Amino acid sequence: MSRLTRLIVTATVLLCVALLGRIGLAAQPAAVAVTSEAWRLGVTSEGDAADTALVGQPMSVVASFRSNRGVKDIFFSFPSSGRAQTIQSAAYRLLQRSGAYTSTASLALEVRDSGGALQRTVSAAPADLQTAATGAWASLALAADSANLVIAPGEHLVVHFALAGAPAGDLDVRPMFEVIVSNDPGAGSTPTVTAVPTPTTTPAHWNLYLPLARR
Amino acid sequence: MSYRTIRLFWQVGLPLLALLVAALLALPAAGQAVAGRLQASVAAPAEAWRLGVTSEGDPSYTSLIGRLVDASASFRSNRGVTDIYYIFPAPASPRVVTAAALNIVRRSGSYASTASLTLEVRDASGALQRTVSAAPTDMQTAATGTWSSLALDTSPASLTIAPGEHLVAHFALAGAPAGDLDVRPMFEVVVQ
Numbered sequence: 001m002s003r004l005t006r007l008i009v010t011a012t013v014l015l016c017v018a019l020l021g022r023i024g025l026a027a028q029p030a031a032v033a034v035t036s037e038a039w040r041l042g043v044t045s046e047g048d049a050a051d052t053a054l055v056g057q058p059m060s061v062v063a064s065f066r067s068n069r070g071v072k073d074i075f076f077s078f079p080s081s082g083r084a085q086t087i088q089s090a091a092y093r094l095l096q097r098s099g100a101y102t103s104t105a106s107l108a109l110e111v112r113d114s115g116g117a118l119q120r121t122v123s124a125a126p127a128d129l130q131t132a133a134t135g136a137w138a139s140l141a142l143a144a145d146s147a148n149l150v151i152a153p154g155e156h157l158v159v160h161f162a163l164a165g166a167p168a169g170d171l172d173v174r175p176m177f178e179v180i181v182s183n184d185p186g187a188g189s190t191p192t193v194t195a196v197p198t199p200t201t202t203p204a205h206w207n208l209y210l211p212l213a214r215r
Numbered sequence: 216m217s218y219r220t221i222r223l224f225w226q227v228g229l230p231l232l233a234l235l236v237a238a239l240l241a242l243p244a245a246g247q248a249v250a251g252r253l254q255a256s257v258a259a260p261a262e263a264w265r266l267g268v269t270s271e272g273d274p275s276y277t278s279l280i281g282r283l284v285d286a287s288a289s290f291r292s293n294r295g296v297t298d299i300y301y302i303f304p305a306p307a308s309p310r311v312v313t314a315a316a317l318n319i320v321r322r323s324g325s326y327a328s329t330a331s332l333t334l335e336v337r338d339a340s341g342a343l344q345r346t347v348s349a350a351p352t353d354m355q356t357a358a359t360g361t362w363s364s365l366a367l368d369t370s371p372a373s374l375t376i377a378p379g380e381h382l383v384a385h386f387a388l389a390g391a392p393a394g395d396l397d398v399r400p401m402f403e404v405v406v407q
Binding site for chain 1: 307
């Protein structure tokens with residue numbers, strides 16, 4: 001076999017093997033894209049936490065919680081997701097507060113099913129809306145059990161404003177919210193969300209030296 | 216080196232060399248796959264903001280109370296104010312504007328003077344903090360029916376939105392409210 005023939009055969013074999021290697025890798029299933037979102041828009045519903053309460057209702061940035069609306073419970077419902085989501089963090093900011101209510105008016109983050117039934121309480125403890133600071137963002141501590149931070153398809157996340165007694169007084173609270181969620185099932189809650197740089201790998205370049213010898 | 220040795224090398228070494236090359240070519244891709252699995256941890260989300268609230272004359276954040284979110288802004292020259300704001304929902308954590316685009320869905324009428332648009336960061340009371348866009352856009356001459364990029368300021372510090380601040384698209388009349396200019400734009404602002 002001449003030297004040229006050997007070179008051609010060598011190159012051909014190497015290319016075939018390399019091609020087979022790449023095909024094998026390409027056959028591997030693609031990684032599932034992980035996305036995270038910030039939820040800020042929702043619908044205020046007085047007395048009804050079911051999905052149907054959102055029908056025909058416009059969305060807003062700011063919730064409306066008032067103590068004299070004839071109901072003890074008011075919900076700010078976020079749009080449902082078709083994918084399982086895990087809550088990573090939650091924050092609220094009281095834009096405006098006026099009036100008073102003689103008993104407790106609290107706020108909790110909850111997961112409810114399509115009918116409005118409580119599934120999980122996401123927040124670690126209720127926030128007192130009559131004493132919480134206004135005009136600044138405040139974190140909502142999340143439940144320690146990560147199972148409480150999951151929103152399954154068919155469920156939806158709500159902010160639940162609850163009066164301890166009967167509707168009365170003239171308390172009027174206008175809060176806004178930001179809830180960070182992720183569809184990564186392994187994501188746990190984090191007190192602050194920080195950017196994680198995505199490592200990029202560049203293929204190594206190798207110089208191949210084929211030994212050639214005179215016959 | 217004898218001919219026999221060289222021949223032995225080609226007969227035995229060649230397959231080994233082929234395997235080595237295949238392994239070397241496969242390793243970076245495998246490494247990337249491993250890195251991808253490790254990278255499943257979630258980072259601060261990059262977002263595209265498209266919804267906001269139109270507020271005539273008031274850029275403070277409390278002007279959003281009781282107002283509905285819309286996918287397009289409403290900028291008209293005869294509303295009794297010289298400034299109209301399309302306010303995006305405020306973030307709870309620091310954000311940086313990385314891109315902005317505008318699509319004028321509809322435009323009618325005219326205004327005798329200049330009607331411009333800028334992207335700005337304002338605090339909760341509505342006071343101007345930073346101008347994000349590099350230059351004002353003339354809303355009477357800008358193209359309609361197509362997405363156009365809004366050039367951003369070259370200083371990175373101008374592109375930040377801190378907690379307590381919010382982003383607005385500011386429609387400004389150079390003169391008094393008059394005419395019948397009616398512009399309905401949509402926006403897409405990408406933040407990281």
